Amino acid sequence: MKTLLTAGLLSLATTFFIPASTQANTVTPATTLKLRNFMAAPFNGNVKIEWIASANLLNGWFEIERSSSRNGNYEKLATVPLRKKEDTRYWYSDTDPFSGDNYYRIKLVDANRNTTYTKTILVKMDGTHLAVDNIFPSVAQNQLNLQISSGEESMVKIDIIDMSGRSFSYGSLQVIPGTTRYPLNITALHKGSYMMLLKKGDKIINRRFIKQ
Structure with a gap:
């Protein structure tokens, strides 16, 4: 509508630079992950989570995490692989949210298990x-x-x-x-x-x- x-x-973009690694005579280029437009909102009793991401190498993934309090323990809801290098829209639906406050964040993980977190978004299911x-x-x-x-x-x-x-x-x-x-x-x-x-x-x- x-x-x-x-x-x-503002349309904020977060850029994560992952250092290059060298093993023997092989050099792995540094990986750049960009994530923006991270959103979460109620929809038909579920919580719809969306974001846009891009990368120069397809060696990372995203983990959707949720908690009932901002500084509480976060549980992993799903793992979403990085699909394309160019800007791509990703989404996930939480079909069983808490009845009150739901705090969501996304953890970015590279191939070397380096991690970075997005901001946290509060969704109230009342x-x-x-x-x-x-x-x-x-x-x-x-x-x-x-x-x-x-x-x-x-x-x-x-x-x-x-x-x-x-x-x-x-x-x-x-x-x-x-x-x-x-x-x-x-x-x-x-x-x-x-x-x-x-x-x-x-x-x-x-x-x-x-x-x-």
Whole structure:
């Protein structure tokens, strides 16, 4: 569902450099893994997990981990092999999430068993989950895209504030369960830095962007 309003969280990429290894006269090139757009959101009673990754060598894999608390013990849910060198979308569905808080992260593993972790994402399975997974492009001209995940269908309010504190109301937006992209028309804004505020009840989510 796409809703156009009148008025991705930045698209962050994490790059992991894995040192080259030398054995006898054989040199293994260093491996570069790139992972971005890591998302997790409720969908039909499950939790849908997605990310985009690329690498110069196909010698790594991903392990999906989950915990009931941010600093608790994480269990491995699945292992997903690296399939292609170019940007590829990966996904996994947790069909048996906890009834309350679910913390997800991805562990990247190279052929030499070196590991790196992504950020941790909280998914609430009580119908209250709401997150702005991505806001892109970070420098926009006419359209800003909001990637929003929600545990239920609801109305949210969107305001935009410039660096002088002036507020511009962009009305209400109906979000649906799951992860959906919502385009935001920012043609009327002057060039400069802004803060986008997404509000639902007492919850406020803010993200920065630049109008070019």
